[in-house]
Amino acid sequence: MATAQMGPVNQRFTDKRRGRSHDGQAIAEANNMDTIAELKARLTALKPTSYTAARLTDMTVNDMVYALRVESGDAAGI
DSSP states (O other): OGGGOOSOOOOOOOOTTSOTTOOSOOOTTGGGGSSHHHHHHHHHHHOTTTSOHHHHHHOOHHHHHHHHHHHSTTGGGO
16 A cells, blocks of 8 residues: 555654753664655564564554554653
């Protein structure tokens, strides 16, 4: 599903660790969320048995962004 998306990945999501002034910890995986290919590569690197090519093909962009935040050090900001 995500392979059909054109353009960059929307990274405008809420990180609960940041205050109103947006001071605080930045997302650790921000560099891996720029394109669909980067999302797929990072998820495959983190858990290759869970995120197979077939599963990644069925995931939406939001699914991949959420999965990357859960599987990496950004889970505390969800």
